[in-house]
Amino acid sequence: MRVYGIDIIRGSVRSQSKRPTYALCRIVDDTIVSETEVSLFRLLRILEAEEPDILAIDSLQEVAADTKEVYLFLQSLPPGTDLICVTGGSEHRESLAQVAGRYNLSFNRFDPFAEARTSAQVALLGAGCRVVAFANSSLITVSRRRSPGKGGWSQNRYTRKIHGAVRAKGREIEMHLIEAGLQYDMKEFRAFGGSSRVIFHVNAPRSSIPIRNYRGSDVQVQITQQRLERIRFVPQTSKPGYLIAGIDPGTTMAIALLNLDGEPVHLSSSRVTSVADAIAEIMVHGRPLIIATDKKEMPGTVEKIRRSFNAVPFIPKSDILVPDKYELATGSGYRNDHERDAYAAAMVAYRHYKNKFASLSKRLPPGVSLDEVRARVVRGLSLEQALTDLQAQEIPPEDAVFEPAEEKPVPDAPRPREQDEMVRRLRMLVSELYAESQKKDEEIARVRRLLNGERSKKKERIQxxxxxxxxxxxxxxxxxxxxxxxxxxxxxxxxLERLKAYADLKQEEDLVPLKVLEALSRDAIRRMRSEMGAHPDDWIYLLRTDGWGMTAIRELADVAIAGIIVPEQALLSPDLVTAFREIRVPIISGEGLGIRIQGSFGACLRSSLMDRHARWREEQEQYERSKKAESIEDLFKSYRYMREREVKRGG
The missing domain is CATH 1.20.5 (Single alpha-helices involved in coiled-coils or other helix-helix interfaces)
Known part of the structure; x- marks a missing residue:
């Protein structure tokens, strides 16, 4: 059997400037023949010339940039060559290291030749999926290799020659299909002197058709297959993998499935799951080698499922505690307590066999299916017996060669005294082995006690x-x-310190304390209230009058202050003065008041302020009287206008 493995060294199929270069490993009948570096064009030429049985790759991205190129690459392979993706299909992908680990193979991940060699080896052992992109029907097209053209005096003879060659090639292909016993439909396009094209629809894959692509001087033959709607990945071996199943029975039955490496495969629960449904659901994902439960006595439902698969039972020494279940099921994504219990049971079973599985992987020779050996050892066989059983299964019965055994001389039977001596020695050996076994059991018990103590200390430390x-x-x-x-x-x-300083200023008879307001804005007003508080008899010293608004003025009106003092150089607009007169809040210039400012408060002379305040009150009374007079005058004008309208309407 010829198996070729490739792995990309440099370049990429997506690059137009740096085309890919591959490491090619040839294996013929379990022997590595050669390892070479080839380009993509050279690889296709080698495959066409040597026609291997399998071309093994670890990713389709190494030979094709998209789905269209995958179809073209598969079309360019020889009919008898299968493209095997050793890392699995699109639904379940694994790394090459994981696949190689199942056959106890190791390699350098940074060496393309080692990866190509490993891909070929695991493909030869049955790993991976066959890439299928075409249906089991083919299309053979026989057509002209060149166009007749306009021609000259011999144009008719030249055209008859080409069309006759196409018809003759079609007849030849038809005879080959009849000899091979293949079903086909033929469609022939008649033309001057023969046929311009002949098409055969053959109900067989391309590998079963005894025809190859052909390009002659006058005729060309092209064989294509009908493309599938989507590329399929068909496993090389239909044998399902081994599983460790944890089952939690009851009204809601939960099933947790792990592979023999402890990786989760499936976790589900349902309230309407019967024993038959549970068996069918498990069979979808593989073969259960071990069936475990979280109770020290296996429930009857789980026992029925175990017997149906003839699986090895695993029962813990005592019921698994709830804290341990939470620890075991961490990261599993369980949705309820039943799934948690099933997953914990499966994990306990895996941990029980974990060291034995690791020991087997170290003792196995490369190229042996690790899962098959594990299954036989779990069922009670020794490693040597498991390997012998596997080798016996690999040899087909029809190919087995049975040769008559050579007749050996039968030794003389031992005499009675010799038999007694042999029995005595065997009994001594048995007693020694029994004593050694007792010592080992005691040592195991001691180590277990020590381990339990360490676990308790570790649990206490974690808590x-x-x-x-x-x-x-x-x-x-x-x-x-x-x-x-x-x-x-x-x-x-x-x-508090500011309020104390402010209160001290209030005690002075000749001074009036002032609270400093940065600007006539809502934020500044609220900041002043939060820092200094607000009282109806407070005088406010306003540092800036620009950017004022009616919202801020209403905010001051709500505070109900005694008045506002502005700096000497501040220009008071008539609108601002009118706005403050409307809310009856004094706004006074600080000229001549002897104002002193320190931080967020200050002070001014009481007598000057009172004089200025009294003057403002007089101006306010005059403003209000003029406003009332204007109001009465407006009312009188309105009344007179209404009377004039009534007189005119009555006249």
């Missing part, structure tokens, strides 16, 4: 660490809260 983490989180939260309160306390102390 202690978890409690420490929890308390550290509480301490961190309290520290953040403490820092926040300290900042708040600091701000309140500053505010």
């Amino acid at each position: 202690k660490d978890a409690e420490v983490v929890r308390l550290q989180g509480i301490i961190a939260n309290q520290k953040r809260y403490l820092r926040k309160e300290e900042r708040r306390n600091k701000g309140m102390r500053k505010q």
